[in-house]
Amino acid sequence: MSDALTTVAVAMFAGAVRVSTPFLFVSLGECLTEKSGRINLGLEGTLVFGAMSAYAISYLSGSPWVGVLAAGLAGSMFGALHGAICRLPKVSDIAIGIAMMLFGTGFAFFLGKGFIQPTAPRLxxxxxxxxxxDPQMKVALQINPLFFIGLALAVVMWWGFANTRIGLVVRMTGDSATTARAMGVSVDLVRFFATTAGGFLAGVGGAFLSLFYPGSWNEGLSSGQGLMAVALVIFSRWNPIACVGAALLFGAAGALGPAxxxxxxxxGYHFFNAAPHILTLAIMIATSSSKRSLKGAPGELSITK
Amino acid sequence: MSEFLLSRRTLLKSAAAGVVAAPFAGPLERAAAAGLTIGIIYVGPRDDFGWNQAHAVAAVELKKVPGVTVVEEENVPETIAVQKTMESMIKLDGAKLIFATSFGYFDPHMIEMAKKYPDVEFRHAIGLWQKDKHPMNAGSYYAYLHQAHYVDGIAAGLSTKTNKLGFIAAKPISSVLQNINSFTMGVKKVNPAATVQVIFTGDWALPVREAEAANALADAGCDVVTCHVDSPKVVVETAEKRGIMCCGHNASQASLAPKGFITGAEYKWATIYKNFAELLTKGQKLPNFERGGYDKDYVQNTAFGAAASEAARKAATAAIADLKANKPYVAGELKDNKGAVVVPAGKVVDNYDVFLETTNYLVEGVVGSIN
Structure with missing residues (x-):
């Protein structure tokens, strides 16, 4: 029995490391966007498009890292488009996000047709x-560099929000657009850049899916991970370090069923397979309160207004 | 959008037909009668290394038959959308036979269309058609893929070294359970000490969970994995990455695992499709309830891969010869994995016995449970 327990524990650790990276990148990207006061629900589409373009470019160029970069650039285009449309008056960022999600997935399927069969070089x-x-641990410790980049990025973002001028400007734009304008900051420009950078990160998250784990491009690749990552941001209360924890937790919980x-x-495997979602509900209920609004939520966010 | 498109096109076409057809006595009908147009509808992408690809490969074969035109549409959801696709295939392309290849297309969509277009034949790729309930221009065709999984099991049972094999399955429904059981019976026949560990993922396409399942099985000491999910690509690639062996499912995945591939269970829908096309061209009636396995050339095994040992190849080839001769492979005494007898001693289950299609248990040797 203790053997079985070890196997499950190691599998959950391995799962956390393997599965968390896309969640981490998308949620860090969304965290940045939301900190600036805008919600981009389109990151699921960006993730799928990133996965497709990473695989395609890796296949065409022969270098997976060029693929990752291409995914990031494609993602930033989607982010930029979202940012540009949402600066127009009376445009709902949530509606545009949903439109971008459908556009991103559909466009990725359209362009990705020819890349389902070929085998691209992987990360x-x-x-x-x-x-x-331990042989099982040896496999679990085959870790993709993107995971470490994600961890480092979370720390940099957490430090940057608190200690740099750029961080302050982003937070200020997110908390009160009027204050930002009074300070002479262009709210639209800050949000445009924050959404573009957020798109870049989501694209890179997609590259991880297609180039490392599970490591192939097909149309069912994401199964909603981009959407879950957006929820993770709320779950981790707009704190980049907490995003890491949430992403790891989701990865580990997802590995529970198969392990x-x-x-x-x-x-009762259906119950274990649903573990990540049950966990989310439980934590949301445990941490919410009827007396105050969501703690840490940027004041300008359309869900808090 | 598509509704608008269809109705606009239909409108234009009927208008055009009205203008043109009046003086020339229906050139459209004559054009359609010159050859046979067959429509094939897929629920996913045609090149998914899985269920849809198995049908698409057959469509390519069908296109080679002289006089036959094939129209295809992929990624058609199991909603009212499939009715529109069928309608456009019938009205715009003149399709006389529709192959609906996904489970959820049948009721109510295909049945509705069959009632609306009595001159068109509709066939559905899973055995759901019932004589007293459904129209006579509808029907089902089905291939006994479990026979090929049985052959997989024989080859895998002789290839495993750890005597632990893994099966990643989507949902515990009869056709999936049948494949798990047949695979296990094949394994146990040649290697009674081996067990098959099953993992249910819960849905047809969950690539990340399928990869997790393959990793979990490898961690638990399995050295052969196979699966019944829509697209086995991820499972086969993950197995290859982990350095373990694998068997395929639905279509050929041999190219994805140059080191670890043993063999795979594949459909051969082309046989059915070509037979149906020939019958229609001759003006004969299509069967409403067509099924079969190796004996009718409806299933096949992928050519042996590098991981198949000499003994495995020999035993698997012999098993294929038996199945081609329609020799039964399910016989008593057969117990489920809770110890209850499902086939009593001395009883032999014929390959066409509907008993096999009502599988709701896992046989002895499978580690896992249905719920």
């Missing part, structure tokens, strides 16, 4: 297996 993992002797079945605990 290589950093092998940290030499640190341990339990692999050691023979198979009764």
């Amino acid at each position: 290589q993992a950093i092998d940290l297996g030499f640190l341990v002797s 339990l079945q692999s050691v023979g605990i198979s009764q």
